[in-house]
Amino acid sequence: ISPTFAFRTFRCRSPMETEVRSLRADELESWFDFLARAFAEKGTPRDYFVSHVENDPWMNVNGVLGAFCDDGVLVSTLRVFKRKIFVDGVPRLSG
Numbered sequence: 001i002s003p004t005f006a007f008r009t010f011r012c013r014s015p016m017e018t019e020v021r022s023l024r025a026d027e028l029e030s031w032f033d034f035l036a037r038a039f040a041e042k043g044t045p046r047d048y049f050v051s052h053v054e055n056d057p058w059m060n061v062n063g064v065l066g067a068f069c070d071d072g073v074l075v076s077t078l079r080v081f082k083r084k085i086f087v088d089g090v091p092r093l094s095g
Contacts, residue, residue: 012069023064027074028053031064034074058082063095 012018023031032053036046053059060082067076082095 012071012073012075017070018075019068019070020065021068022062023066023077025061027066028061028064030074031066031077034077056081058095 032046032049035049036044058081063080063082065078065080066074068074080095082093084091085094086092
C-alpha cells in the first residue's frame, strides 16, 4: 500500500539530546506552525489545527507532548485526547 503523501522529516541539526515534555501555552502558536509544515504536502491548513484546539472543551496543553532539540527546535509531537468513554455502560475518562 502506497501512502498518498509523504511525511516531512524534522531533525536536530547535530547529534544532541532531545527533551520530551508537555508544551507550554505560549508554544501553541509555534506548534500550529509545526503541524502546518508537517501536513503541508497533504494540503491541511494551519487553521484546521487551530480549530481543533479552540473547539475542544477537553483541550489541555499538558496533553500535547513535544520532542525538542537542545536549541529549542520542535522535531516531533504527540497529542493525547482526553475523552469520556463508556465501558460496560459506565462513563470513564480516558487520555
